[in-house]
Amino acid sequence: MKSRNIHRNSVLVMEATPTTQPRSIERETLMKNIQEISQKLTLTEKRLEVISEEDDMIYSPGPAKLTFVVKARYRFTGRMEPLPYSLDDE
Amino acid sequence: MKMKSFWSRVNESGLRQGDYIHGCNLPIFTLPSALDQQSPDFTIDVEMKQKDLIILTQSCDLENKKVRFVTLCPLYALPDFEITTPGLLRKGEWEKVRQGRYEGLHLLGSPFDPEDNRGALVVDFREIHSLPIEYISSYAMELGDRWRLKSPFLEHFSQSFARSFMRVGLPSAIPKFN
Numbered sequence: 703m704k705s706r707n708i709h710r711n712s713v714l715v716m717e718a719t720p721t722t723q724p725r726s727i728e729r730e731t732l733m734k735n736i737q738e739i740s741q742k743l744t745l746t747e748k749r750l751e752v753i754s755e756e757d758d759m760i761y762s763p764g765p766a767k768l769t770f771v772v773k774a775r776y777r778f779t780g781r782m783e784p785l786p787y788s789l790d791d792e
Numbered sequence: 793m794k795m796k797s798f799w800s801r802v803n804e805s806g807l808r809q810g811d812y813i814h815g816c817n818l819p820i821f822t823l824p825s826a827l828d829q830q831s832p833d834f835t836i837d838v839e840m841k842q843k844d845l846i847i848l849t850q851s852c853d854l855e856n857k858k859v860r861f862v863t864l865c866p867l868y869a870l871p872d873f874e875i876t877t878p879g880l881l882r883k884g885e886w887e888k889v890r891q892g893r894y895e896g897l898h899l900l901g902s903p904f905d906p907e908d909n910r911g912a913l914v915v916d917f918r919e920i921h922s923l924p925i926e927y928i929s930s931y932a933m934e935l936g937d938r939w940r941l942k943s944p945f946l947e948h949f950s951q952s953f954a955r956s957f958m959r960v961g962l963p964s965a966i967p968k969f970n
Contacts, residue, residue, distance in 0.1 A: 763860055773835040782818065782841035784868050785919055787897065789879040790888075 798901035799939040805929055807862065808851040809950060810941030812903070816845050816864075816931055818921060844868065846900075846915055846941070847928070848953055854925070861922040865953070867900065867915045889914065895959065898952045903939045915949070917956040 799812070820839040845864035853859045874880050880889075886909075889897050896918040902911030932938060941949060 773833070774838045775835050776819070776838045776840050778817070778840045778842075780842065782820075782843050782866075784866070784873045784876045785916060787873075787877040787880070787894065787916075789877065789885060789894070 795901070795906040796942075797903075797906055798942060798945045799903040800942050801937050802940045803937050805933050807847060807849075807854045807925070807929055807932060808940060809847055809849060809854070810946040811847045811932065812867070812939035812941070813845045813847065813864065813928060813932060814935060814938065815842050816923075816928070817841070818843050818845075818923075843921075844913075845921065846949075848920075848950070850950075857925075860925060862925050862928045864921045864923065864928070865915050865917055866919050866921075867913045870910060870912060870914060873914050873916075892952065896956050898949060898956075900941065900945065900949065917953050 802808075802811075817840045820841055821836065822839070823836060843866045846867050847854075848863040848865055849859055854862070870880075870886065880886060886899075888894055890899050890909075892898070896916065898915040898917065900913045900915060902908050902913070905911055
């Protein structure tokens with residue numbers, strides 16, 4: 703029976719490698735690639751765990767590219783008229 | 793059977809979707825294209841226009857302070873809207889608006905008498921304004937009592953805006969089946 707290194711809440715499971723199998727260059731390359739993929743996925747998984755632990759996401763507005771002050775002179779010009787609507791047969 | 797009222801009367805600083813902000817001053821900027829921070833003495837003229845507006849931002853976003861600006865659309869009494877679009881005076885045109893056949897327009901029942909269809913209000917989704925939440929909130933408090941759209945008229949209104957905003961125009965259509 704194969705033994706497994708099972709991490710709690712982990713989607714990634716590494717199976718123990720039988721040592722009696724013959725070694726070959728292809729097998730070595732394959733094992734190296736699996737190792738690399740496994741490391742990358744573990745990192746992603748850890749990041750996802752951190753995100754899901756934050757109960758309430760806080761949306762912070764992005765900073766303005768540039769802020770400067772301009773003097774303004776306000777004039778009250780009454781009520782604003784509605785925008786004309788183009789009806790079916792007009 | 794008596795018609796249900798569309799509106800309830802509220803007096804609180806908290807804003808909600810469907811709040812009727814009566815007579816709000818709206819700054820209309822005409823900015824010169826070459827405006828830059830190097831000329832501190834430069835003064836721009838800002839026209840302040842008054843409008844009746846209704847809040848479109850979701851209530852939960854307002855309540856949880858997830859927004860800095862409030863989205864609003866203007867709403868008008870029918871006679872005021874007829875001034876700029878006199879075609880609506882023709883028989884049957886307001887009925888088309890009521891049935892939702894004119895994109896971007898939505899009718900809300902009169903706050904005073906829902907049975908009086910001439911007292912209804914028309915919301916224009918073609919004009920969307922965004923104003924700082926503190927500005928609208930403090931102005932709403934100055935107003936005293938204000939109208940707030942009730943459920944399910946609120947959801948119907950919100951859905952109507954979504955439909956108008958997400959519509960897609962196709963370059964060609966399947967020919968009509970006659």
